[in-house]
Amino acid sequence: MTAPLAPPPSRTRPRVVIVGGGFGGLSAALSLKRAPVRITLVDRTNHHVFQPLLYQVAIAMLSPGEVAAPIRQILARQENAEVMMAEVAGLDLDTRRLRLADSPIPLDYDFLVLATGAAPSYFGHDEFEGWAPSLKSIADATAVRARILAAFENAERTRDPAQRGRLLTFVLVGAGPTGVEMAGAIAELRRFTLPHEFRHIDPRTARVLLLDAGSRVLPSFSEVLSRKVHDRLQRMGVEVRVGARVERVDQEGVIVNGEPIASSTVIWTAGVKPSPVAQWLGAPTDAAGRVRVERDLTVPRHHEVFVIGDAAALVQDGRPLPGVAQVAIQTGRHAARVIAARVAGRPAPGPFRYRDLGNLAVIGRNYAILESGRVRLAGFVAWIIWAAIHINNLTLFSDRLLVLVQWAWTYLTRQHGARLIVRPAGGAGPPTAPPT
Amino acid sequence: MTAPLAPPPSRTRPRVVIVGGGFGGLSAALSLKRAPVRITLVDRTNHHVFQPLLYQVAIAMLSPGEVAAPIRQILARQENAEVMMAEVAGLDLDTRRLRLADSPIPLDYDFLVLATGAAPSYFGHDEFEGWAPSLKSIADATAVRARILAAFENAERTRDPAQRGRLLTFVLVGAGPTGVEMAGAIAELRRFTLPHEFRHIDPRTARVLLLDAGSRVLPSFSEVLSRKVHDRLQRMGVEVRVGARVERVDQEGVIVNGEPIASSTVIWTAGVKPSPVAQWLGAPTDAAGRVRVERDLTVPRHHEVFVIGDAAALVQDGRPLPGVAQVAIQTGRHAARVIAARVAGRPAPGPFRYRDLGNLAVIGRNYAILESGRVRLAGFVAWIIWAAIHINNLTLFSDRLLVLVQWAWTYLTRQHGARLIVRPAGGAGPPTAPPT
Numbered sequence: 032m033t034a035p036l037a038p039p040p041s042r043t044r045p046r047v048v049i050v051g052g053g054f055g056g057l058s059a060a061l062s063l064k065r066a067p068v069r070i071t072l073v074d075r076t077n078h079h080v081f082q083p084l085l086y087q088v089a090i091a092m093l094s095p096g097e098v099a100a101p102i103r104q105i106l107a108r109q110e111n112a113e114v115m116m117a118e119v120a121g122l123d124l125d126t127r128r129l130r131l132a133d134s135p136i137p138l139d140y141d142f143l144v145l146a147t148g149a150a151p152s153y154f155g156h157d158e159f160e161g162w163a164p165s166l167k168s169i170a171d172a173t174a175v176r177a178r179i180l181a182a183f184e185n186a187e188r189t190r191d192p193a194q195r196g197r198l199l200t201f202v203l204v205g206a207g208p209t210g211v212e213m214a215g216a217i218a219e220l221r222r223f224t225l226p227h228e229f230r231h232i233d234p235r236t237a238r239v240l241l242l243d244a245g246s247r248v249l250p251s252f253s254e255v256l257s258r259k260v261h262d263r264l265q266r267m268g269v270e271v272r273v274g275a276r277v278e279r280v281d282q283e284g285v286i287v288n289g290e291p292i293a294s295s296t297v298i299w300t301a302g303v304k305p306s307p308v309a310q311w312l313g314a315p316t317d318a319a320g321r322v323r324v325e326r327d328l329t330v331p332r333h334h335e336v337f338v339i340g341d342a343a344a345l346v347q348d349g350r351p352l353p354g355v356a357q358v359a360i361q362t363g364r365h366a367a368r369v370i371a372a373r374v375a376g377r378p379a380p381g382p383f384r385y386r387d388l389g390n391l392a393v394i395g396r397n398y399a400i401l402e403s404g405r406v407r408l409a410g411f412v413a414w415i416i417w418a419a420i421h422i423n424n425l426t427l428f429s430d431r432l433l434v435l436v437q438w439a440w441t442y443l444t445r446q447h448g449a450r451l452i453v454r455p456a457g458g459a460g461p462p463t464a465p466p467t
Numbered sequence: 468m469t470a471p472l473a474p475p476p477s478r479t480r481p482r483v484v485i486v487g488g489g490f491g492g493l494s495a496a497l498s499l500k501r502a503p504v505r506i507t508l509v510d511r512t513n514h515h516v517f518q519p520l521l522y523q524v525a526i527a528m529l530s531p532g533e534v535a536a537p538i539r540q541i542l543a544r545q546e547n548a549e550v551m552m553a554e555v556a557g558l559d560l561d562t563r564r565l566r567l568a569d570s571p572i573p574l575d576y577d578f579l580v581l582a583t584g585a586a587p588s589y590f591g592h593d594e595f596e597g598w599a600p601s602l603k604s605i606a607d608a609t610a611v612r613a614r615i616l617a618a619f620e621n622a623e624r625t626r627d628p629a630q631r632g633r634l635l636t637f638v639l640v641g642a643g644p645t646g647v648e649m650a651g652a653i654a655e656l657r658r659f660t661l662p663h664e665f666r667h668i669d670p671r672t673a674r675v676l677l678l679d680a681g682s683r684v685l686p687s688f689s690e691v692l693s694r695k696v697h698d699r700l701q702r703m704g705v706e707v708r709v710g711a712r713v714e715r716v717d718q719e720g721v722i723v724n725g726e727p728i729a730s731s732t733v734i735w736t737a738g739v740k741p742s743p744v745a746q747w748l749g750a751p752t753d754a755a756g757r758v759r760v761e762r763d764l765t766v767p768r769h770h771e772v773f774v775i776g777d778a779a780a781l782v783q784d785g786r787p788l789p790g791v792a793q794v795a796i797q798t799g800r801h802a803a804r805v806i807a808a809r810v811a812g813r814p815a816p817g818p819f820r821y822r823d824l825g826n827l828a829v830i831g832r833n834y835a836i837l838e839s840g841r842v843r844l845a846g847f848v849a850w851i852i853w854a855a856i857h858i859n860n861l862t863l864f865s866d867r868l869l870v871l872v873q874w875a876w877t878y879l880t881r882q883h884g885a886r887l888i889v890r891p892a893g894g895a896g897p898p899t900a901p902p903t
Contacts, residue, residue, distance in 0.1 A: 076888065076889075077616060077617075077620060077886070077887070077888045078886070078887050078888070094530035094531065094532040094533070095530065095887055095889065096530040096886075096887060097530070099887055100886075101664075101886045101887070103664040103665070104664060104886065106664075107663045107664040108663065113666040113667075114664075115623070115624060116617075116620040116621075116623075116624070116888075117624060134624065136626065169887060169889050170889050173889070180513060181513075181552075184513060184552040185552075187550075187551065187552075188551060188552070188553060188570065190572065227543045227544065228537075228539040228540060228542075228543040228550075229539070229549075230549040231549075450513070450514070450532075450536075450537045450540065451513070451514050451531055451532060451535055451537070451605060452512065452513045452514070452552075453512075453531065453605050453606050453609070
């Protein structure tokens, strides 16, 4: 029972095992389309998530099926690839075998690409997690959606003003793109979508707080744009607080710089930490726990093992690369190129170099910012560009048209189409543990 | 803390409390639109489910948001109505108060409409439920979806032929409309949608069994149509077995007429039982536990309490009325008419009389049956009528257009757009308890 899994079509082709079906892993698999290899992509879920739009599921604008697609479907026509839904249990570098949970059969590899991404980081305060869910998976997003909607439902029922205030206070911890986008979206939800539907509360009185320990919102953008976003959020009624250190999160809410803020809905949009790849490898990492890789993205002393995307520590021109989709996609593509060259006996391509295609963030309806080289744009035109790029990048999915229709509908009517509370709606307690 | 909830806009208007936001409860609320009453609709979820299309969520064709809409949104513009997401804990008929779970504040009523619907019935074998989920709520549908998809995923991974056979055997217990529709849909999923995506199994070899203890499928239709559906299903490769008594359901599968059938995915589409309204009322019921109501749909000795839809025992021309959406809608409308007349001091309308608008069922793509009076239709034309009626009846929802686009897409490409496994994918074990 320890032979490699299922007889391969050809014994002679090198086996490439890719762990993770996010942007990095998929990009590696798709880039190896014409290489004479056998690819196995392993993911613990059956779907790829289009992360940049995940917040729209949390805010009940899109359905899960509109921002996620079965990995199996994406790779259906790529004959040198197979997909396996399984959890990785461990790694034996010497025998080149991946162990899977719930399976006695290991996966043998000739090349291994680790694209396991990042998990939320609570900066040593893992006890916050039960009270402040984050947004990484579809299950997270639907749990956050249930929490936000249930807060309004419970506020409508209560007669205790203090309790009502706590239920109608939404706190976002972390003013990166996800925090900013969520803040803008909740501000619009309370203002445009919900007002006519309640009889005992006025959803417009709900507070939305965006907290960050740093000195400004969206630190990955230039100061000019950061300032514009700050102003825009304030005009939308979001209370933006920078230099705000969250000291505690519990059932009552948060404590920020010593001040308690009662809130039943705290969402963690702060930091991420890489998944346990470094442990599997026993490899050196940077301070954030990301694996230090060579310039060809392989692990020192194991040049058959690649670490890409958020799991890798990449420094370019003295600055660490950000944990964004573009880095994952480009590192995935590079790893594929190196593997293809080695299999073909060709000289390896040059060292990996990230090409920054620009940076986008959206703040509610009609407003986005864009930064690409010296181009800086804020407002409606940037929003049109944002929408076009995101619709276009959903190419992998079959339901691009659906998202367009849904967006157009939401845009015209301000009605959110996916306002379902499917999980137990105990707004006061901790959310159910995410099932992924 | 026991005063009635929140000061009403006018103390003089009678209070109508409706329990349940299904077809019956919503129809009652909407029909009271112009009556001088204050309506409170209580439901434990925040959404109305369009039950006739729920099976399409289970089969990964539609997303939950496409067959469900927030009750609050449906009633947003009806000023005499409010919505409360809460679970009913009990009823005090003498003081006319409804007790809610998690709330010390009771709901006072002048009229009470109980529209709590039906729950699946395992005919005294509640231990089957863990192994054979049913299809009543959105949570059920996504759980069934996860189970079906995970079965194919796990079959792809296993190397044990017996285990693979068990994983690729789908059993539907009960050949009513839901069972027939699910059987047709799974048969098409395995045949058209999945074949190119797996490398170690051929999804087309999956078995689909439709079992029923009765003598024919779809007993609510005429024998001619029932026969046609039976033949159609067999041509699609569904193994239809009538006179099949399910004696046991467990981890291994089912035992039918003494014969064990190994299956990891058993779906219960057999019977329903009414929710615990009879207990609350202490009222007499029929053999199925449905409350016997007067001809005006009220409870004996409590003419301010109505029971409608699946929770009521209704007999017309010597035959019990079926548990279908039309009965729920028409009883809801009738209860509203009686209430409006009494409030206005007008004479009550005549006794309730059900008007049968016809019966429809769909079997896969392109094929449906229709029976209305003497009209009997089977085939593509009936399917077009089925699609038109269902699209039209989604009027309450904002996303009719989305469903059209999704259907058109699925129809043209045979790709299912919502193939996500969001719950833990342990195909072998019992499903997590549904979170509603």
